[in-house]
Amino acid sequence: MSTKVGIPRALLFHEYAPLWTTFFEELGAQVIxxxxxxxxxxNExxxxxxxxxCLPVKLFHGHVLNLKDKVDYIFIPRIMSLxxxxxxxxxxCGLPEMIKxxxxxxxxxxxxxxxxxxxKNNLNETIYEIGKYFSNDFNDISRAYDIAYLKFEKYKKNTLNNIPNTNNKKIMLMGHSYNLYDTYVNMNAINKISSNQIDVLTPQMIDDIHINEYSKKYKGKLFWTFARKLIGTTLYLIENKNVDGIIYVSSFGCGIDSIIVNTIERYIKRKSNIPFMLLTLDEHTGEGGLNTRIEAFIDMIKWRDKDEGNISAHG
Ligand code: SF4
Structure with missing residues (x-):
């Protein structure tokens, strides 16, 4: 029977799922x-x-509990820098200790x-460290990683090609992937918006080339990966004017967002008239309140259109 490795459906799983799952499967593990x-x-x-x-870390714990009696290993890398x-x-960085x-x-x-x-010089070492739980053969591990990486690249490309090509209004749902793609946590925000004939974009649909290029326009060095990606995405949207509104989905207690959101909002107000709204989620967020805010935001975008932009984008 093959070894079972569990991956929590939380945090960076929402970005790296194809890489991690394929890597373990190519090494003969059963991924759960x-x-x-x-x-x-x-709740757990x-x-x-x-x-x-923050809510995503609490959820990560819940996903580990969901796996713990079903698998031989759980994959919780200590991520210091990507x-x-x-x-x-x-x-x-502290996630494995926190969980233990x-x-x-x-x-x-x-x-x-x-x-x-x-x-990334120590990439091979890192891959080997992970792969050795399932194989002692470096070539085998390296081959598994190459296949997994190709699959990951293909997945990223498909996400880029997912930008809807319609005349509908477009809203960028901004934030960390785990807040945007966990439909339980955000109460299916993507569907709520798109059911109003509005196309929804996420930062994952913007090419890294643009994100990197525009993040350089930020005055100052961006030390945080999340900040580079989200600020780069915002600056790209502002300059290319390709969305009608931006909704930032954040989690209560997120220290990184408390800085990023502020910067993004300031840029949007100073350099564009794109409407902006912040939705902060925690475990107590009620669906009624969320629906009301999303509907009001969509109405405002539609009214602005009729009223030739005379309605303020920022209340
Ligand atoms: S970036 Fe924010 S939401 Fe994500 S793990 Fe850190 S504190 Fe939590």
Missing amino acids: ISENTNKTIL GVQSTVDDA FKGEHICPKF NSIKDLPKIISTEIDFIKS
């Missing part, structure tokens, strides 16, 4: 992904986490450090 977020996962995650953690010269949110301290009777945790702050 936690269920879609549901009430039990949310909240109960097992310290109060002041790109040269950039940091990631500190919550990712909060949840009892866990299977073995694959908590290999991923740290590319200086360069």
Whole structure:
């Protein structure tokens, strides 16, 4: 029987799923992904986490609990840095310890450090560290990674090609992938918007080439990967005027967002008249309130159109 490796359907799973799942499968493991977020996962995650953690970290705990009795290993890498010269949110660095301290009777945790702050020179070492749980043959591990990376590239390309080509109004749903693509947490915000004949874009649909190019227009160095991506996306949208509104979906207690959102909002107000709205979610957010805010935002966009932009974009 093949070894079972669990991957929590949370945090960066929403970006790297094809890479991680293919890599383990190519090494002969059976990959088990936690269920879609549901009430039990949310409640158990909240109960097992310290109060002041952000919602995505609480959810991550819930997804680990969902997996813990079903697998031999759980993949929880210690992510320090994904790109040269950039940091990631500190919550990712301490995640394996946090999980081990909060949840009892866990299977073995694959908590290999991923740290590319200086360069990706140690990529092979990192891959080997993870792959050796399933194979001792470096060539085998390297082959598995190459196949996984190709699949990941293809997935990213498909996401880019997903931009709807219609005359509908367009709203950019901005934020961390795990807030945008977890439909339970954001109460299906994408569907709520698109059911109004509005096309929804996410930062994952913007080519990294544009994001990197426009992030350089930011005055100052962007040390945070999330900041580079989201500020780069905003500056690209402002200059190319290709959306009719921007909704930022954030989580209560996110330190990174408290800085990014402020910067993004200032840029939008100063350099464009694109309407902007911040939606902050936590475990108590009610669906009624969320619906009202989204509907009001969409109405405002439609009225502005009729009224030739005489309605203020920012209230
Ligand atoms: S970036 Fe924000 S939401 Fe994401 S893990 Fe860090 S604190 Fe939580």
